[in-house]
Amino acid sequence: MAKSAFLKSSIAKKYWMALTGLFLCLFLVGHLLGNLQLLMGNNTEAALQFNKYALFMTTNPAVKLLSYLTYISIIFHAVDGIYLAIQNKKARPVAYAMSNPSKNSSFSSRNMAVLGTVVLIFIATHMVNFWYKMKFTDQIPLQTISVDNGMGGKQEFIITADYGQSKFMPKEQLDGKNLVQVGNKIYITKPIKVEFAEGYKDLHKVTYEFFKSKAKLFNVIPNEGLVFTLFYVLSMAFLGFHLWHGFQSAFQSLGINGKFTPAIKVFGKAFSVIVPILFAIIPIYIHFISK
Amino acid sequence: MSAKKNININLKIWRQKNASTKGKMETYKLDNVSTDSSFLEMLDQLNEQLINNQQEPVAFDHDCREGICGMCSLYINGRAHGPDTGTTTCQLHMRKFKDGETIFIEPWRSKAFPVVKDLMVDRSAFDRIQQAGGFVSVNTSGRTIDANATPIRKEDADKAFMAAACIGCGACVATCKNGSAMLFVGAKVSQYALLPQGKVEATERVLNMVRQMDEEGFGNCTNTGACEVECPKGISLENIARMNREYLKASVL
Structure with a gap:
């Protein structure tokens, strides 16, 4: 009987919001740990480590499974959240002439839908800028290293992988006719496409250039790198407020409210402050501090 | 004894002829209100003034006037049962207001609590939720x-009593930004879930009460905690968590 209502009932919706939300908190931790490698500076070794990590994250089957879970969680959390917000608006057709909600609830708890929407917009732009480019285009060049050629000049080599060790390949060989780049693989002779070396998409460089860019955004706003940095930092503030309520709220939704609740609340608040700040430090470092 | 003091106040009150007409806020001036009078006595005074002026008195709900009947x-100045915590409107006194103050008085606003007239709302949705499962079947x-023949742990008995303190006034729904009734239903589920007598029908109870709650058009709880703060009986959010657990048990286990 009522068991069929398990997906649509008001309480079931809470469970799903809580489970997907907590999974996304785990995702945040993993993503943050990876991103923090960007703080190692703008040099070949740091870039290679980050790019190797990025290649692993886009190809490892276990990571792929987790990433699909993450996509599903984001979509479900957003759709369910919007649905909840619409339903909840309908539950009070006539608004109060005078309402004093700050006396009984936190700003975050009352504005989860708005905060979440901003975070969702951020995620969309973030994925277009990095995730989509990395996974579905060849817009990201392979990482190169510049080596002294002994004649007073410099020669650029593509860093390639071979049994876990990095090798080099002269970049000028990649002429688009005999040697072509497809994804992060280098192929020989266009029609035949014989793969003979694997490079690393230079996501590190793309990220640094993104936040350091002096170009005009939409050909109007100068210094787009600064705009991207500020937008990122602001989005992290919204994420922080969203987590301020969301983290501990998830436990209440799952029926966990007892002797551990004070500890969960403290941990949740620390999480909602520390995680977004650590994320925000990265573009600030790249834009203002790094070479 | 505090010195006797009278204040003059402005009132902005929701007036609505009946459920099918649109209401609006009306302004009234009321002079010489004793600060010792209760909020409802102040409304009685206003109604006398309205009747003397050949105007329709303001309809509002009240019964015991000692905070137990619910x-x-x-909704006074933007808060359910007014500015005090742990009290119902009838326990609120005019000494909490200043001379010359404008006081907003509105009915509970919820799709599931339609306005009957002025400040009176129809809370029978709560009765239907209660009828859907808020009982234990006994051989009569x-x-x-x-009842005392069944031993019950002191801690469980205390928690059940605390949940049973709910008077069903609807302040939780009124103050919730989502118009959710989960504090009420959580309390009603908890008061039985904690007791051995309630275990027999536990599964059907929580499923049926939640289904009825959803059907009545109450919103979804987002754990803002406003209900717990405004509840005149101090019903804890723990009761909602317990209902969530009970529902999970009933649905999947």
């Missing part, structure tokens, strides 16, 4: 077992 409601054929 009949009085009123003359062999009724004395």
Whole structure:
């Protein structure tokens, strides 16, 4: 009987919001740990480590499974959240002439839908800028290293992988006719496409250039790198407020409210402050501090 | 004894002829209100003034006027049961207001609590939720077992009593930004879930009460905690968490 209502009932919706939300908190931790490698500076070794990590994250089957879970969680959390917000608006057709909600609830708890929407917009732009480019285009060049050629000049080599060790390949060989780049693989002779070396998409460089860019955004706003940095930092503030309520709220939704609740609340608040700040430090470092 | 003091106040009150007409806020001036009078006595005074002026008095719910029946409601200055915590509107006194103050008085606003007239709302949705599962079935054929014959842990009994303190006034729904009734339903589920007598029908109870709650058009709880703060009986959010657990148990286990 009522068991069929398990997906649509008001309480079931809470469970799903809580489970997907907590999974996304785990995702945040993993993503943050990876991103923090960007703080190692703008040099070949740091870039290679980050790019190797990025290649692993886009190809490892276990990571792929987790990433699909993450996509599903984001979509479900957003759709369910919007649905909840619409339903909840309908539950009070006539608004109060005078309402004093700050006396009984936190700003975050009352504005989860708005905060979440901003975070969702951020995620969309973030994925277009990095995730989509990395996974579905060849817009990201392979990482190169510049080596002294002994004649007073410099020669650029593509860093390639071979049994876990990095090798080099002269970049000028990649002429688009005999040697072509497809994804992060280098192929020989266009029609035949014989793969003979694997490079690393230079996501590190793309990220640094993104936040350091002096170009005009939409050909109007100068210094787009600064705009991207500020937008990122602001989005992290919204994420922080969203987590301020969301983290501990998830436990209440799952029926966990007892002797551990004070500890969960403290941990949740620390999480909602520390995680977004650590994320925000990265573009600030790249834009203002790094070479 | 505090010095006797009278204040003059402005009132902005929701007036609505009946459920099918649109209401609006009306302004009234009321002079010489004793600060010792209760909020409802102030409204009585206003109604006398309105009747003397050949005007329609303001309809509002009240019964025991000592904070136990759950009949009085009123959203006063943007808060359910007014500015005090742990009290119902009937326990609120005019000494909490200043001379010359403008006081907003509105009915509970919820799709599930339609306005009957002015400040009175129809809270029978709560009755239907209660009827859907807020009971224990007992044999009444003359062999009724004395309730005290069943041993109950002191901690469980205390928590059940705390949940049962809910008077069903609807302040939780009124103050919730989502118009959710989960504090009420959580309390009603908890008061039985904690007791051995309630275990028998636990599964059907929580499923049926939640289904009825959803059907009545209450919103979804987002754990803002406003209900717990405004509840005149201090019903804890723990009761909602317990209902969530009970529902999970009933649905999947």
